[in-house]
Amino acid sequence: MGEMGGGSVVGALAQNILFRGGDVGNDSALLLHSHGGAGGALEAHTGEAIGNSGICEGGLAAAMDACDDALVDPDDFKFFFNYVQFTDNEIEGMLAEEDSAGDAWASVEVPSSFILDSDYARGEAWTYLRSQLREEFGKGEA
Numbered sequence: 395m396g397e398m399g400g401g402s403v404v405g406a407l408a409q410n411i412l413f414r415g416g417d418v419g420n421d422s423a424l425l426l427h428s429h430g431g432a433g434g435a436l437e438a439h440t441g442e443a444i445g446n447s448g449i450c451e452g453g454l455a456a457a458m459d460a461c462d463d464a465l466v467d468p469d470d471f472k473f474f475f476n477y478v479q480f481t482d483n484e485i486e487g488m489l490a491e492e493d494s495a496g497d498a499w500a501s502v503e504v505p506s507s508f509i510l511d512s513d514y515a516r517g518e519a520w521t522y523l524r525s526q527l528r529e530e531f532g533k534g535e536a
Contacts, residue, residue: 415474
């Protein structure tokens with residue numbers, strides 16, 4: 395991220411990877427982490443909580459300081475270039491669709507640690523989630 399951030403991300407956090415988030419945004423990176431809220435390492439500078447997911451967006455300066463002071467692990471932070479956004483109606487429509495093979499969208503809640511884990515390659519993360527859905531709903535191959 396240090397290379398892609400044009401000097402705005404320095405220190406230990408500069409070694410983090412920049413992930414592709416989507417085609418919406420201002421052609422900028424956003425920072426996700428789980429160190430916000432009451433008692434969090436970045437409590438005073440968290441940016442915004444994302445729903446009740448345990449994930450916060452923002453707080454770059456505080457994150458760099460906390461990482462450099464070894465208060466938090468740089469691996470607890472994930473950068474995304476842009477993002478994906480859907481309206482409520484778009485999500486409702488997607489969840490109602492099913493193709494001829496019976497495949498459909500599903501809404502799942504996963505731990506913030508999974509979302510923020512940079513060790514999963516894109517395909518591995520989806521494979522894991524699909525496997526968990528098959529196990530949960532007993533549908534064999536997905």
